[in-house]
Amino acid sequence: MQEPISLSTVFSYTKPHYITVLTHQKQPLFQERFSCELLLNIITYNKYALYYRVFGMVIMPDSLHIIFHSSFVQLYQVVRKTIGNFDRYYHQITGKLLPFWDSDYYAYPLEDYDTLKKVQDHIHREPVRHGLVKDPEDYLYSSYRFYEQEGDEFILLLDKLSD
Known part of the structure; x- marks a missing residue:
């Protein structure tokens, strides 16, 4: 895989x-179902508001791994909007004023x-590599x-691949 680029860099x-966003000090803040569900709702809403596509994701206890394709909005704006909205609603609902994101x-x-498919396979195996489940299909997020498996979970969030 190539070296990561800065989110403020001009992108294609x-x-x-492929984006990886870490929690503050890699704390397992996504162990709570509430946090995962809130993040999924925000990503899904932003997908339609900002006109981007999602080709894979895994929410790990300490990070978000996601494959975005934005044709209209710069990538850093998509990420900032997502984490900004998450922070705002998380703090509003829970009353917790802790730093959430690194x-x-x-x-x-x-x-x-081919590269997209390899990265998608890689992120789907993250829960297995970290000992959270034995099979990727068993990981909820x-x-x-x-x-x-052509499931219908996250059908509003995810886009079908076409080669």
């Missing part, structure tokens, strides 16, 4: 990007379909079932 509107984000441009 014609290519999807200041470092990682973005990798995906050059072609993953797009694995949508892509590998």
Whole structure:
């Protein structure tokens, strides 16, 4: 995989990007179902508001791994809007004023379909690599079932791949 690019760097509107966003000090803040569900709702809303596509995602206890393709809005704006909205609603609903996100984000441009598919497979295996489940299909907050088993979970969030 290539070196990550800065989110403020000019990026290609014609290519999807693999994004990793970490929680503050890698705390397992997504162990709470509420946090995961809130994030999924915000990403889904922003997808339609900002006109981007999502080709895979996994919410790990300490990070979000997602494949975005934005044709209209710069990538850093998509990420800032997502984490900004999450912070605002998380604090409003829970009353907790803790820093949720780390200041470092990682973005990798995906050059072609084969690379996108490899990265998608990689993120789907994150829960197994971290010992959270034995099989990727068993992890709740993953797009694995949508892509590998033609499931209908996250149907509003995820987009079908075409090579």
